[in-house]
Amino acid sequence: MVTLSGPTPPAEQIRDQIRGWIATGQLAAGERLPSVRQLAKDLAIAPGTVAKAYKALEVEGYLTARTGGGTRVSANASTTNRAVLDAARRLAQTSAETGTELDDAIRVLRAVWPPT
Numbered sequence: 001m002v003t004l005s006g007p008t009p010p011a012e013q014i015r016d017q018i019r020g021w022i023a024t025g026q027l028a029a030g031e032r033l034p035s036v037r038q039l040a041k042d043l044a045i046a047p048g049t050v051a052k053a054y055k056a057l058e059v060e061g062y063l064t065a066r067t068g069g070g071t072r073v074s075a076n077a078s079t080t081n082r083a084v085l086d087a088a089r090r091l092a093q094t095s096a097e098t099g100t101e102l103d104d105a106i107r108v109l110r111a112v113w114p115p116t
Contacts, residue, residue, distance in 0.1 A: 001034065002043060006103070010045050014053035022062055022077045024085055033063070033071045 002017050004010050021027040033039070036054060040047040054071055057063040065071045095105040 002039060004043055004045070010043070011049050011053040011056070014039075014043075014050060015056055018053070018057055019060075019062060022073055027073050029073050029075045029077060031073045033073070035070065 002014050004013050006013075008016075018027065018033070027033075033054070034042070036047050036050045040050045043050070054063060054065065058065055058071075061074055062077045063071055064074045091105060091109070094100075095102070100108075
């Protein structure tokens, strides 16, 4: 599921990946996520790091957490517009084909934002 790499703090990487999976429909409303302890064990990081990521996603409305019910994708979490998703996939594909690193592709996207 979640993978960690690079200089970005682990909690931020977890949040970004889960947001992306929700946006692309890879995680559906109501779907259960691994427990904090399980994901921390899988990633070999402190449980507090995973808890921080999950809490931030809950505050943002992506996740809901219930004692005994686990952490699930919120029913209110929305998916990205299909045109935006398709464009993002094209950017990812082109970046991979040209050897452009993720951070560089993000910098380019930020530089042209908002689109004119």
